[in-house]
Structures are given as C-alpha cells and as structure tokens.
Amino acid sequence: MVSAQRRPRGETRRQILRLAARWLQQRGYHGFTFAQIADALEIRSSAVHYHFPSKDDLVAAVFARYRASFAWWSQQPVQVQASPVNRLERFLDLEARHADNEQVGPLGVAGVEYASLPAAACSEAEAFRDDLVAWLTLTLEAGRQTGAFRFVGEPGDQARLVIAAAQGALQLARLHGVRDFHAVRRAMLGNLLTFRVCKTS
Amino acid sequence: MVSAQRRPRGETRRQILRLAARWLQQRGYHGFTFAQIADALEIRSSAVHYHFPSKDDLVAAVFARYRASFAWWSQQPVQVQASPVNRLERFLDLEARHADNEQVGPLGVAGVEYASLPAAACSEAEAFRDDLVAWLTLTLEAGRQTGAFRFVGEPGDQARLVIAAAQGALQLARLHGVRDFHAVRRAMLGNLLTFRVCKTS
DNA sequence: GTCTATAACGTGATAGAC
C-alpha cells in the first residue's frame, strides 16, 4: 500500500476543489468521480470523502467558491475604477479564459443538469446568478447613462442577455472551437456599443 | 415475470426516444438510465438494449432526431413564406416551448457534457449546430436587406449570438423561472429590431 | 423479432487503521 501523502496542510483539500471545478466545467456534475480525483492526487477515493463527506458537499463548495471568486474580482480597485464599457470587456475576458481552457460556465452546468443536481449546489448556483445579474445590471445602467451603451428596455433584461449569451457562447465553443465564443462577443458588443440614435418612431 | 408488452410495432422504440430526449434535456446525458426508461415503459432495462444496443446509440439517435425535426420544421411552407422577423420569432417560440417544459436545448447539453459524451453524439450535435447557424445566418441576412433587422458586422456572428443567447436563456430559466427566458428574448429582439440609424463614426 | 435473467463493472459512501 502506498504510504500517506506528505502534502502541506490543507493542500489536498485545495487540490480536490481545483480538480472538481475543472472537471465540473468540462464534463458536468455526473462526468467525474471521486476515484478520478483520487487517482490524480495519488490517494484513495475514501480520502476525498474525508475532506468532503459527500459529492453534494464537494460540488456545493465548488459553487460557493465561484461566488466568492466573483465577489473578490468585482471588488478589486481595477474593476471598481474602470468605466462601464471596460468592466463589461473585463467580464468577457474572464469568460474567455474558460473558453481557452475548454470549459463552460458554472451556470451552464447548473442549468443543464438542474433536475439531477443536489439541492445545495442549485441554491449556490442561483445565488451566483443573482450576483451576476445585479452586477451586470448596474454596469449596463451606468454605461447607458454615460452614453457608452445604447439599448432599449430594462437594464436587467440586457444583463440577463449578456449572461445567457456568454454562457451559450462557451458551450458553442466546445462544439466548434473558441472562434465561436469570439463571434458571439463581437456581435454582442457591436449591438451594445455601436453609436446610433433611436428614431422615436 | 411480467409477460411481454403488447405495444404496437415500433412504438416501444419511439417511446424510448421520447423519454430519452426529454430526460436528456432535463438532467443531461448522465442524468438518466436505461433502468428509468424501462420502468416508465414497464419493461426490463435489457429490452431497451435491444432497441438501442448501447447508450451511445440511443443518444446519437436522439441528437439525429433533433436535426431531422429542425430540418422538417424549417422547410414547412409557413416558415418558408414568413418574413425574416417572423421566422426569428417562430424560432424563439420553438425554444420557449423547451422553457415551458423545464428543458434546456440539445446544444447546451452537448456543450456542457462535451468531454464525457460519446463521439457519435458530439458529431450529431455539431452537425445540428451547423444547420442552425446556416439557417439563422440566412434569416438575419435577409432581414437586414429588407431593413427589418439592424446590426453591424457579420450575419454569421449575429446568428451565433442568437443561438448562444437562446441556449443560455433556457438554462437561466431552469434556475430562476421562465421569466428569465422572456427577459433575454425581449433584450435580444429589442437590440435587433429597434429602428435606428448608424452614425458612420 | 422482442424481451428477460444475469453478469461485470463502476460509483458513492462507511468503518476503522495509523
């Protein structure tokens, strides 16, 4: 039998979370197993159960980390001080990183596997959605006031469009390469940014 | 033992496909099993294997049917004769039906579970994507020529945006109700349809 | 041609060693 690993304290837990997040975004909730995580870390699958008693716990923790990461990111000075257009661009850069890593977004996973996902994970995903909607709504509204963005209707609707499009674009990118993500990005920014005046028809 | 079912010839196969498609769009590829299909149809799981030797075969057939359905739908006289705006509206109506049934789109499933999906299913999904992109590109291009749609850039980019947004919107709807789908729809149509003139900046 | 009994394997989870 292989002797216990000599990993720094707390490092195993962190590695488990890292792998779970990666595979969740590449294969979905049912697409990876404790055994695969254990193999990659050269421990037994039951060691994973020590750090996360059930798969529910593990995936809920992964979703919670998405939220925390985004909260941290959005509060960085460089984001707060950026213009609304710049904030949106940076958000799309963030999503593009997923595409480069052949991953989709957490909300896509939650949406697709919703009916077979543990309740705790769904709750975390919903909360993450709320955070994103709120942040994007504020960003888009601010950008419209400065005249940088042009759109009709509610900023909240437009925020949901941005989230949905980014999510869907990541999935298209899996099927047909990263170019599809950038195509969606171009189209979306073109629609939002193009200087234009509305005919008051 | 329960005696063999007396189902009309070919009906079992059709029912299997129906259930598989429904659950694929509600739970994802790994979210349903042969046993569940068998239970619902009151047969043994091995009977399902007679109609579809492997799960690969079953899911590939489901994806193939999505393609065939869309091809049939898009060639109906009512679609062919409709205006571009109307065709887009009808397409979104089609997607909205998924939202009403608490389902996501096939491309969303394929994108999210891509790395854990059988190759045959991926190929069918990619072909389906190609069909959708081609049809939407033509529709959007035609609509722009008549002045009904206004957007900058390539129609192909805009087509990918529509697909991505619809896909993502269905997933958001799972998390937060059908209202999110309609919000995305409003925003998207608002951006495409609003009468406006472009400043040649 | 259609379906059933059963196998072979993979999965999440528990009890207990160190």
Add this chain to the structure above:
DNA sequence: GTCTATCACGTTATAGAC
C-alpha cells in the same frame, strides 16, 4: 487529523428464453 480497505448499490451490457 488524515487516509485506506471494503461494502452496498446502481449502471451498462451480454447471453439466452420465448
């Protein structure tokens, strides 16, 4: 506190009955 041996179950797939 951290990890391993092992279990009980669910899943896909095969061989064979009718």
